[in-house]
Amino acid sequence: MKDFKKLDLIPNVIYETIVSTYNKNNTPNAAPMGIKIDKRKNVLISPFTSSQTYKNLDEQKCGVINITTDPLVFLKTAFKENDSIKLLQSWFIEAKCVNAPKLKNVNAHIEFCVIEKEMESNNRARFICKTKFIDVVNQITPIYCRAYFAVIESIIHSTRIKMYIEQKNTEMANRLKKLVYHYYDITKKISPNTVHMEIMDQLLELIDKWEEKIRSES
Ligand SMILES: Cc1cc2nc3c(=O)[nH]c(=O)nc-3n(C[C@H](O)[C@H](O)[C@H](O)COP(=O)(O)O)c2cc1C
Known part of the structure; x- marks a missing residue:
């Protein structure tokens, strides 16, 4: 086979x-x-x-x-x-x-x-x-791939980034953004041109949008 x-x-x-x-x-x-x-x-x-x-x-x-x-x-x-x-x-x-x-x-x-x-x-x-x-041997065979981890972590962080941006807690938002950028670089290296990168690109776009919204309101 x-x-x-x-x-x-x-x-x-x-x-x-x-x-x-x-x-x-x-x-x-x-x-x-x-x-x-x-x-x-x-x-x-x-x-x-x-x-x-x-x-x-x-x-x-x-x-x-x-x-x-x-x-x-x-x-x-x-x-x-x-x-x-x-x-x-x-x-x-x-x-x-x-x-x-x-x-x-x-x-x-x-x-x-x-x-x-x-x-x-x-x-x-x-x-x-x-x-x-x-x-x-096992039909379901998950294989270690850092991109899966990086993407899931980034999605979770992004939910908090949104919250911190809305609360105008710039320090916490920036701290988590740094992590997302780090995972972005990992995903780009590990899994280029895939759905993983599509998700990461979408997350960065969303973060930009949330920040822009707060800026325009103040
Ligand atoms: C998850 C993981 C992935 C690794 N991938 C590579 C790799 O692609 N190429 C490489 O040279 N070393 C890689 N390493 C490091 C080697 O496994 C390590 O240097 C190992 O001691 C080499 O053993 P060898 O000298 O018997 O080949 C990786 C290590 C880990 C934990």
């Missing part, structure tokens, strides 16, 4: 996942990595060239994207070099279609092969990958 439909991924949105690969000595490695799909359904992964994931993808030319919402998996795979955090070999099993390990107990796996590597200016590489197999 190579169908992205069950995962409901929006092209060009960055999703936070765990990428697992084999090291040179055949031991498994895993690390949190943002991934996105392009319009041709290729998967894009951009590891720093200093990371083990970069080296492994460059050498092995394949890996697995593990989809989970368990923050512990993110913690353990991000900080595995710490003595207190152990990334156990027993967490992994063999992937089905590529020469890579995959994590047990996650929501879904995307097994892929690297078809192209591009070097970017900021010490990152971009691997363009072709999906070989998708295995959705």
Whole structure:
């Protein structure tokens, strides 16, 4: 099954996942990595060239994207070099279609092969990958994406901004506006040209309107 439909991924949105690969000595490695799909359904992964994931993808030319919402998996795979955090070999099993390990107990796996590597200016590489197999264990698979969080937070803040503007509490309104601008920048980076950005643009327009109304009344 190579169908992205069950995962409901929006092209060009960055999703936070765990990428697992084999090291040179055949031991498994895993690390949190943002991934996105392009319009041709290729998967894009951009590891720093200093990371083990970069080296492994460059050498092995394949890996697995593990989809989970368990923050512990993110913690353990991000900080595995710490003595207190152990990334156990027993967490992994063999992937089905590529020469890579995959994590047990996650929501879904995307097994892929690297078809192209591009070097970017900021010490990152971009691997363009072709999906070989998708295995959705849980039908409903929420994937970490900072844009969802950013947008919801902004909507909640905006309801308060409206209230503070109406109360002429400029200090509190400005404090929350700063947060919305911050989330705006995050959303623009994480989820450009999507409904997330449409909502963010609408929120900024609304805030302008509320401020203009108060100005015209005074
Ligand atoms: C949610 C999340 C997303 C991340 N995305 C990336 C990424 O896209 N590229 C990258 O190089 N590092 C990313 N990191 C940092 C790496 O996971 C971290 O540096 C890790 O230790 C690299 O492990 P490795 O050397 O085994 O590849 C991310 C970390 C987190 C927590």
